[in-house]
Amino acid sequence: MGLVGATEVLLDVAVSVAREAAALAMSSRPSAIHDVDTKTSKTDVVTAADVAVEKLVRSRLSELRPGEPVFGEETGGAQAAPGQVCWVVDPIDGTVNYLYGLPWYAVSLAAQVDGVSVAAAVVEPETGREWTALRGGGSWRNGVELRVSTATRxxxxxxxxxxxxxxxxxxxxxxxxxxxxxxxxxxxxxxxxxxxxxxxxxxxxxxxxxxxxxxxxxxxxxxxxxxxxxxxxxxxxxxxxxxxxxxxxxxxxxxxxxxxxxxxxxxxxxx
CATH class of the missing domain: 3.40.190.80 (D-Maltodextrin-Binding Protein; domain 2)
Known part of the structure; x- marks a missing residue:
């Protein structure tokens, strides 16, 4: 199996887990915004949903990809061995937006090998937009291939x-x-x-x-x-x-x- 074929398997896992995590994030918001803590400063917030979503991602990955380390924003993670797949998760990217009810936030999940992302899913709970990518295989938004702008100035x-x-x-x-x-x-x-x-x-x-x-x-x-x-x-x-x-x-x-x-x-x- 070539690189793209191998990463397609990882992408399927990333999309499946990120979708479930996104659904949890959105359904948890009404209660999570009343359970807020801070991290590096008083403006660096973490909600109960951030922690719950990351816990869900770790649980699902342990079932679907047992033995592969997970590195996450809320609970860190173990170092991956050379050549080993490591999952990198931001359970709610845009937590302040989430806290205020702004819909611009997402669950981000990527599979990395030796520190390089090879498959990724970024799912927006509020809009249903799903951004996906395979190293060497392209990137898409809800199945439509993406291309950058043609700006030159x-x-x-x-x-x-x-x-x-x-x-x-x-x-x-x-x-x-x-x-x-x-x-x-x-x-x-x-x-x-x-x-x-x-x-x-x-x-x-x-x-x-x-x-x-x-x-x-x-x-x-x-x-x-x-x-x-x-x-x-x-x-x-x-x-x-x-x-x-x-x-x-x-x-x-x-x-x-x-x-x-x-x-x-x-x-x-x-x-």
């Missing part, structure tokens, strides 16, 4: 970003984005990294940059974007743009956007 490009939870980090990020803003058409900040990456894949935005993300934030969405033709530079890759920076853009503006990101200081070490 940075000054006409729509770029997405996000901000961290620590006040000093947000201030630093905002200053850099303010310097970037005159160089592009406009900036968007929807609030869920996995869906920002999927938006590049769909051509809804032309690029996306953000500091301070964890592996579970980008493991699924980055593969969706890459397989749709985006130029993706991850914090963990040899061609990383800067410390902790994820970079994603349609090829026609990738070099221009990268140069601009460097010029405004967004590739520097964060505070």
């Amino acid at each position: 940075l000054d006409m490009a729509l770029v997405s970003t996000g901000f961290g939870y620590r006040a000093e980090l947000r201030s630093w990020q905002a200053a850099g984005i303010a310097r970037l803003l005159p160089k592009v058409r406009d900036i968007r900040r929807p609030g869920a990294a996995s869906l920002d990456l999927c938006s590049v894949a769909a051509g809804w935005v032309d690029g996306y940059v953000e500091h301070g993300l964890s592996r579970w934030d980008w493991a699924g969405g980055a593969l969706v974007a890459e397989e749709a033709g985006a130029v993706v530079r991850l914090p963990t890759s040899a061609d990383a743009v800067g410390p902790g920076l994820i970079f994603c853009a349609t090829p026609g503006i990738a070099d221009q956007l990268l140069a601009a990101v460097k010029e405004v200081g967004l590739t520097e070490q964060t505070p």
